[in-house]
Amino acid sequence: MSALKPIQIIGGGLAGLTLGLALRRQEIPVTVLEAGCYPRHRVCGEFISGRGQGTLARLGCRQLMDDAGAVGARTVAFHSATKSSATHILPSPAICVSRFSLDAVLAKYFRELGGELCEGRRATAEDIGEGCVRATGRRAGAEENGARWFGLKIHARHVALQADLEMHFSSRGYVGLCNVGGGQVNVCGLFRKRPDENGDARDRLELLRGEPGSPLQRRLAGAEFDGDSFCAVAGLSLQPRQAAARAEICAGDAITMIPPVTGNGMSMAFESAELAVAPLAAWSRGEVTWDAARQKIARDCDALFARRLAWAQWLQRLVLMPVLQNPLLALAARGDWLCRLAFSQTR
DSSP states (O other): OOOOOOEEEEOOSHHHHHHHHHHHTTTOOEEEEESSOSSOOOSOOOEEOTTHHHHHHHTTOHHHHHHTTOEEEEEEEEEOSSOBOOOEEEEEEEEEOOHHHHHHHHHHHHHHTTOEEEETOOOOGGGOSTTEEEOOOOOBOOOBTTBEEEEEEEEEESOOOSSSEEEEEOSSEEEEEEEEETTEEEEEEEEEEOTTOOOOHHHHHHHHHOSTTSHHHHHTTTOEEEEEEEEEEEEEOOSOOOGGGOSSEEOGGGTOOOOGGGSOHHHHHHHHHHHHHHHHHHHHTTSSOHHHHHHHHHHHHHHHHHHHHHHHHHHHHHHTOHHHHHHHHHHHHTOSHHHHHHHHHTO
8 A cells, every 4th residue: 555645734723723633533644834823812703603513523523622611602692783682592502612722722632643733834835736735714805895804803701791692783893702611701803994094902902892882882891801812813805715716725714704794614614624534535545636636625615605605795794784783683583583594594
C-alpha cells in the first residue's frame, strides 16, 4: 500500500480544525497553518443550532463542546429599538459556547491525534496548490449600497437575559446575546459603516450597548464588560458565493458567509468540513484526482447551502428595514410560526 499523501489546511478556525481532526482520525498526515495563536477571542455569535450538532456527533466532536463549557439554549426573544416580543421556544435545542475556549479545545485535541498545528504562521504563495485546503474564514468585501459591514464582539457579566438567545435590531444593524457559561454573556453585533464614518473602540462599544432607551441598553445597563474579550472584524462580505466558482478546495467562511442574523455560521463551518472529509481522504489514498475531489466538495456544499443562503439574504434585508421591525415583532407575537419558518429555512 502506498503512503498517504499529506494535506495542508490554511486556517485554524472551526472549519479548519474540525476538518483536520476528521482526517487525522483516518491517519492522514495533516498540517494546519494558523496566523494567530490559541486561545484568542473571535467575532462570533457562539451559537450552534440545526444540522451542525449532528455533524459534530458524526465527527466525534460533540464531547469537545462540553469540554469547552457549552451550555444549552432552548428559547429566543426578539427586540427592536422600541418593542419586545414574547419568548419563543426554539424548534430544536441549540448550544452556546465561547470561541475562546472551543478553539483551544479543538487545537489541543488535533495535536493529541498527531496533527501538526503551526501557530503564528501565515500561508505563502508556495503553500497554495494541490494538497492545500483554504479554511481562512471571511473574505474582505467591497461596499454594499454605500456602506461596509463590520462585526463586534465582547463578553459581559451581570446580564439577566429574557431568553437563552436574544436578537436586538436597530437602524444600524443587530446584536445577539447568549449565555456562554461561567456567568458570561456573549454580546455580538453586525453593523453598517458609512463611508464618512470614523470611530474608536469606545464608539464601537457603544454600538453594542444599544440605542438610548432601547431594550438592549436596558439589558446591558448593569453589565460588566471584559475588555480583553473585545474584538472586531471589518469588510465583511455577505453576498452568497458558490464553492464551484473557486479554483481551490475551501471550507467554512472561505466558501461563503451566511448573514449572522440566522445564527447558522458555526454550523455551516462544521458541515462544510464534514462534506470535505471523504473526497480528501480518497485523494490522500490516491483514489481520485485533486480536481475531482474539489468538484465533489464544491457540488455538495453548494447543494446543501443554496436554499438557506437565499432565505438568509431575504431575512437580513427585512430585519434591517426599520419600518418593518415593529410589524415583524407584532407578527411574531401572534404565534411561533414566523420564528419556526425562519429557523427551518435557514438551517
